[in-house]
Amino acid sequence: MADAYGSRVLRKDMKGPDVVELQVRLAGFRGTIPDGDFGSGTELQVQKFQQDVMGMASPTRVVDRATFEAIDAFAQKYPIDFKSLRCPCGHCSGFGNGRFRDTYVPGGEGQEQFNHYEYPGIHRLLLWAVRAVYHYLPEHRFSFSSGYRCSVDNQQHGRTTTNHRGKAVDLDIALKPGESKRDDADKCNAVRGRIVELSNAQVGWAARNRKSLEPPDIAPTWVHYDVRQYERAYLADDFFCRDLAGLDRLTPITC
Ligand SMILES: [Zn+2]
Structure with a gap:
């Protein structure tokens, strides 16, 4: 599927459903609207995630394979208790x-x-x-x-x-x-x-x-x-x- 989440590296000025998904997943890192438009707000989300979760001293603000994998690992580390x-x-x-x-x-x-x-x-x-x-x-x-x-x-x-x-x-x-x-x-x-x-x-x-x-x-x-x-x-x-x-x-x- 075109622009499936995780199928392409994401960076500023890109648009698509995979950007929406990224914006949702990084909602707690500063956060922006999930509009599918990778602007400066989304860039800041990626920066904060790379700094605060991945421990990168020089965040790239580009969502590459390592960043996608870190987002998956972040999800697994913090499961949500749906029963409650x-x-x-x-x-x-x-x-x-x-x-x-x-x-x-x-x-x-x-x-x-x-x-x-x-x-x-x-x-x-x-x-x-x-x-x-x-x-x-x-x-x-x-x-x-x-x-x-x-x-x-x-x-x-x-x-x-x-x-x-x-x-x-x-x-x-x-x-x-x-x-x-x-x-x-x-x-x-x-x-x-x-x-x-x-x-x-x-x-x-x-x-x-x-x-x-x-x-x-x-x-x-x-x-x-x-x-x-x-x-x-x-x-x-x-x-x-x-x-x-x-x-x-x-x-x-x-x-
Ligand atoms: Zn009910």
Whole structure:
């Protein structure tokens, strides 16, 4: 297939579906929009990955075979626990039933935060960005406290927000013996700050097409990470996955 991921060396000014895939996989390294256009933002992603994961003193910012292989190794080092991401309702597929496409809360038409659609899994860009959190912050032990919540789960809990229909995960940070809720809040604040710095996320939802972290007044003792500010093109069904194979999409590196 032309421009299959891993079939050609990628560098600045190239375009294609393989660039989209690269942008998704390096979402936690600064991060940009997955538009398939290898611009300066993507170049910075590659640079940070080469420096911070591959340990290159002089990053080339060119995605060659060694870099593709390092990205695969990075994925294998940080598996994602899909069991803990599944919707707990007991009625849906684990990731909703694909209901409510193009349905919004009345008055919120077209606004992603009011979108009822049960996306088909969790957004891949978000989970690859979580891998970068694991990489950059090895001093913390993370687990998912919330992944997918379908419309049935919302009914069961009297909840109206729809951000957890594939566009958000909540990360819990394990406390060490003797640590208090206050310590937990301090840790979550520190982690949010690092994610802003390293992954180009924002606290809150002011900017479009940027990863978001819920502010501490809403998420005091957990880290809520989401992609709800991305525009529709970047929330297409193909960006969502339901298992590790769908997240990793390992393909032969032939370049
Ligand atoms: Zn469900």
